[in-house]
Amino acid sequence: MTDRTIDDPTTDATTDATTDDPTAGPTDGADPYGVFETDAAEGTVFTAGGGDWTDIAEEAASLGEERIVVNMGPQHPSTHGVLRLILELDGETVTEARCGIGYLHTGIEKNMEFRTWTQGVTFCTRMDYLSPLYQETAYCLGVEKLLGITDEVPERASTVRVMLMELNRVSSHVVALATGGLEIGALTVMTVGFRMRERVLKLFELVTGLRMNHAFIRPGGLSQDIPPGAIDTIRDAIPDIRRDISDIEKLSNENPLVKARLVDVGYLDLAGCMALGITGPVLRSTGLPHDLRRSQPYCGYETYDFDVVTWDSSDAYGRLRIRIEEMKQSLDIVEQTLDRLQESGPGPVMIGDRKIAWPAQLAIGGDGMGNSLDHIREIMGTSMEALIHHFKLVTEGFRVPVGQVYSAVESPRGELACHLVSDGGTRPYRAHFRDPSFVNLQAVAAMCEGGQVADVIAAVASLDPVMGGVDR
């Protein structure tokens, strides 16, 4: 073992003079971190001792075989963020697969306990960054259930929520397909996919003001109404999106290379899904038509006409086909919402209760989105009551009756649910999110063990985990 010590400069001369080992350590004035002659000859030797190292070494020796453990990630593009896959390999075969997560943990749930109920939206929208509107909806439905105002949310608000969620399903599924395609070498699927996602994000920007992290859906309704002309713009964008979906279909559905990489890969049957709590496209790829939009409708989903897409192959290819078909179904729902919004005409998008609805009237100002000048002129100039009320509601927030609720929505990845506990205060006592990516990732071992290393990539891509949601 090369002995590297940084000697005290005052004693350097004497210690070096008395050293009889010519290979030991830096000579006078040498850089202690530099390259030594001995390094080149034998390399730096590390010894591990203490703890259970002896047992581990003995176990490895007794097995009499070479085990290769490969860390795939956390920094690898095909792991969808900072997912660390710990693979034990026997040649090309994966004998054990484990996940290491937590690299993106940001303590959002804890943070939400120190913000008002309205501000909570701003936090939970950042969890799963590919489906922000689902977290917002799940959270707001939970708060509304706690407040007991579920039935008082204006219909227009629910319709816009459905429209945004279904557009979000399209933009999320297409990223799953695009990155999945990229990982198996189908680069055109990726370019088409991201072009299509861009179309959807432009619609989000038009409606909510932001491409992601919207904080647009609020307890009681929406932060504001959709802007004028939005219905026509969205309607005009749908044919382009449909054409992109068709392009992806042509590139992947019957592509022999895609089929060779995906068919019978990442197999997980219904029993496995139930045991591991898997929901979403992975569950539907086993043939079970479980969709919360159909079985436990919210936001008026029972009034929309759509199909629950299933496949019977339980593999990665089935999940690809389900995602493509679900995007088409989502666009059908979006068109239905647009018809309704057009028919119903303008109306309130926030609950009438002025103790919950923010009095703010947002408008595009010179510095971006802000309070409208008319509203500020009114509260500052003419109505002191309104000013007080505005101030109290925004800084202090509203109180939510004591209790706990569990509200679930069908996100692109499965059951996304929010468990909220209120102690009667102006802030959540506890907010927990059941993120489908977190649960679905548990299937990695079941899907990958016994398969090839290359199939791990395809199997994980078919789960479509988003680490922002997994780690929260």
Next chain:
Amino acid sequence: MSERTNDETSPDRAGAAGVPATTAAPAQVVGVRQGMFGTHDAGDTSGYGGLVRTIAFPAPSVRPFGGEFDELADALTVALDAEGTAFDTAVESVVVDRGEMTLTVRREHILSVCRVLRDEPDLRFELLSGVSGAHYPGETGRELHALYHLLSITNNRRVRLEVACPDADPHIPSVVEVYPTADWHERETWDFFGIQFDGHPALTRIQMPDDWPGHPQRKDYPLGGIPVEYKGATIAPPDTRRAYS
């Protein structure tokens, strides 16, 4: 704030129209709020400084729970009887609130209750949606709670199980052998709340680093303030800032 005691009487809520479950047991009072705004650091000048309001968690419900909840309770009673356990032995209390049913299960019975809920043909809760935790530091002797959200796809219904354990003895049997999906959920609950799930195959931290001290989601977890590079100013930890609840 979060002091949960059962000895205080609650306003009688029984007999209210439209409430499916009549309440006989007192509501669980979690605390008392004083004054208009709930602040403690400054005088209340609103004229309502003497206002006192108790905050009560929904009281345990008594039969009939209403609709499908009675069916569920009946089926569970029969199935538990067949196992030789009385319903009241395994289940401490039942709360039906906001259309959701919460069964507070004694911790030694959680595994058998889960198994019955999963296997009984009338119940069939195939899917454990998740396990989350909650920390009520004021509830002496049952500070830590684990909450299991079950979904039956067959019968299209949900139920929540709540299991409490004292902070001094934070042990709850693991349900991984019944619901393998509980693996990561229980690891997360251990990580954030320090509840030890006995019988879990590998109860290690999952979100926080392995050598992290403490359990961050607990209410007594110390929070840090942020030093600001301006004349030595600091931003106080969020739990010590002015709050209105």
